[in-house]
Amino acid sequence: MSTPSPAATVTGLSISLGDTPLLSDATLTLTPGRVQAITGPSGAGKTTLLSALIGALPPGAHIASGSVTVLDHDVLTLAPDRLRQLRRHRIAFVGQDPGSGLNPRMRAARIVTETAAAAVTRTTVPELFRLVRLPTDQRLERRRTAGLSGGQQRRVALARALARRPGILLLDEPTAGLDPALRDDIADLLRDLAGRDGIAIALTSHDPHFVARCADDVLTLATAGAPAGPPVPGPASGAPAHRTGTPEPELAEPELAEPELAEPVQAEPVQAEPVLSVRGLGARHGRGPGGRTVLAGLDLDLHPGTLTTVVGPSGCGKTTLVRALAGLHGTIGGTLSLDGSPLAGPYRRRTRDQRRRIQLVPQNPLGALNPAHTVGATLTRPLRLHFGLSAEQCESRVAELLTAVGLPPDHAGRRPHELSGGQRQRVSIARALAAEPDVLLCDEVTSALDPATALGIMALLSALRAERGLAVVFVTHDQGLIAPHTDRVLDLAASDGHAPGAERQAQPVRG
Template structure:
């Protein structure tokens, strides 16, 4: 049988910039899973978008061809391309939460791309992606879901149209090991039983070895350089009573007001790293957002160095807002697509008056270098960056406020191992040099064991 996707000698570049892809070949067969691997910035997302005929803004094809399900995606007209995407292709991006309408309920989101789906059909699709046991899920709005639940709803939405070619950008990022294995098994079964060609980018080499029939490794990418030396030893004493402290924290989600947090206690003194672990949907993101003041809490107290923090971040005052900063799981949804990286970093520098105004641009360069990016990235827009680069920008923006507490939600889930460790080394350096307390949620238990002083299970 002919391949469902065939790419030959594809070169893509932005004007005046380096090649995003250089002479890439790809073949995706029905009934098989093809994994794209490589360092952050190597072009995995660009290649997936090329199969859609949708290159990043300002990028252009300089050489090569791409045929998908018999259609030349760079040579066909817009009507043919639209029909291909609507009927036979499905794509789930790296930040699915930013692509889901926050006003819509899950059932409507899933049904939107299918044809004549009944309530039972929707329930079956949600069960297929491992969400059958989540109470009241179909009635919840997508903004009320955890990052892992959003990712699986986006996958159910893609499967609703029963595509011939399924394109997935980091489909298991932000999921716990059991959920990753479930999704991997699902993808293999879809390929085998329904003859779907699956092409996915993935940083999880163990999952790739388990799931993929074919592997394409893309060269290049952003070098993973540590910004700070690792401190000796794996833990530190935390005798201080200062820092961020939560006692008896409780919170609920959804129209049925389901409690996902009950009586949670947490203490993050200066310079200490607290890892938050638990299965997808257990409330890790809800906890972090409650600490920041972005999700209402139904019970409990929250203090910073003995000062009571209001449940709503808007009522905390600028200085307390500055002192507690948040890095979300999906940076694409948090970065303004119409604002350059440099302007995004300059705003908190000026807002919190961390440098004299003339020194602002120099501080932007320092922040970019601190997270392993070059000053040249300041002129780029979020859509011109890889997922890993966007995550680094999101971290840099939080660091621009020079916080006392940095709260990170799955900030390494879409990064390759080398880049993930470089990011964690950066956070370790901040703890050592500046006494920053770090609270991070992660499904990567190896990173948690290595980098966390204390671990909280929710």
């Protein structure tokens, strides 16, 4: 059987932003019917490589060397109108923060069909939803973006991409924020799509299990500035899952300021009164008959120095819970108290100090960071607002915060579009920590980070719990990462005999 012609070829591609390398000497080939995984540490240039395949470079970036050929076109020199046609009809791209690319005024069904191929009609939407493991009831089709969980937004964006019947499908961290069962379903779906429809698929991922399940070939990128390893066969093709070429580095960026925190720092049990208490909390998505209740009668106590893990399948209300605690999602019934004093539900009705004491790190930082502000300006704002620090003090504190989350201090001069997804997430964490909160709400904050950096973030949070008595709520699907650090688990869809929303003590982790 003849080998199909490559759908896309990247040869010796290096991209820089000023004097800063974003991608170094990357080479890969996308073939119809095969899945190409791109791995490597945060900041290695995975997203930059995918963007180059659609002829889109970060603002101010330039090609230092190399070429990109997609469907027989040099996309780096293609006329704008031809490039738009290629993107609209032949290539589909789903970014790392798909929610920011979905029109908030459109309902899910309309989002999917807006740019669909002519053969796709309104009646095809349930079939597409079924493909991406979304409920096919009309209630979900009628919801707008704000009424969807992060995982549901990601799958709606994937359905929208598939509706275009592309020849090339590019996915940036397609399983970030999805539970393990859904990750496996999406892996199997991508393998089926590649083989059945002859689509050339390229995806980035930090999840080795996901890559092993779906990839035919794997390209491991090194930290920008070092050459990437060559593509190698992946486990899905039946070849051994080894890597050759340049060894994968342990960290994308300089290590945390306190390297000794590589092991979890266990906070001593604290018998203090809870810093934040919730009784009978309820929340809904949407209004009227089309709305649905996602939380009902939930009780929760957050004690200083503890970490509470929130688990449950996509769409069960995990993000809704942390947004409600932060005052950003309306509640129906229930009460909140901060240090024993009543706490208003809506953010605008809370005092400045109450707002400072409860900080949220969202799942998708791209939509939460102002694109016009540098990292330094973003971190400086809470320092001046809450503590009145001078310019010199702010500069020193910004450098400390960046170092703490594993970023070089010189990143203070960058803007969000000049950062990788993992780097943006770390800036978002640093911004929350700048307010020196008592309660930190983390919504899937490690889903876009490489394993080494994720461990570093967990070590940092453990240190803050032990030293400052920080109470952490951590939404995650990666219980292997969180298990050594967690004190209790809140399961919003318990299947072990507990009622949904039941709080249970975490079991001790045994080595």
